[in-house]
Amino acid sequence: MKKSNFKTMQESDVPHSRNGKHKKITSMILSDLDQLPEGEAIKVPIESLDDSKENVRSALNRATRKGGRSVSTATDGEFLYVWNTRKRQ
Secondary structure: OOOOOOOOOOHHHOOOOOOOOOHHHHHHHHHHHHHOOOOOOEEEEHHHOOOOHHHHHHHHHHHHHHOOOOEEEEEOOOEEEEEEOOOOO
16 A cells, blocks of 8 residues: 555544635624614724735625525725615515
8 A cells, every 4th residue: 555645644634614815804793683673784994904904705605695694895095884674575
């Protein structure tokens, strides 16, 4: 038998989630959205983001789709606004 090029491990020990570079900010936003009253939006200062607002919006979109959530976003020169929306029936 040929020697392996790489180490092996049990499949059950393989991590199945990804901790991407946007995980912290998306987790913070989702946590705030969980507590947000209807009709209100979160104001996230763009200068506080570790990446571009476009990349953070994309990461947030992936996280909300994965979680079956419906949110909307908007931006101006200073803030990323995020709020819960109802799913269309």
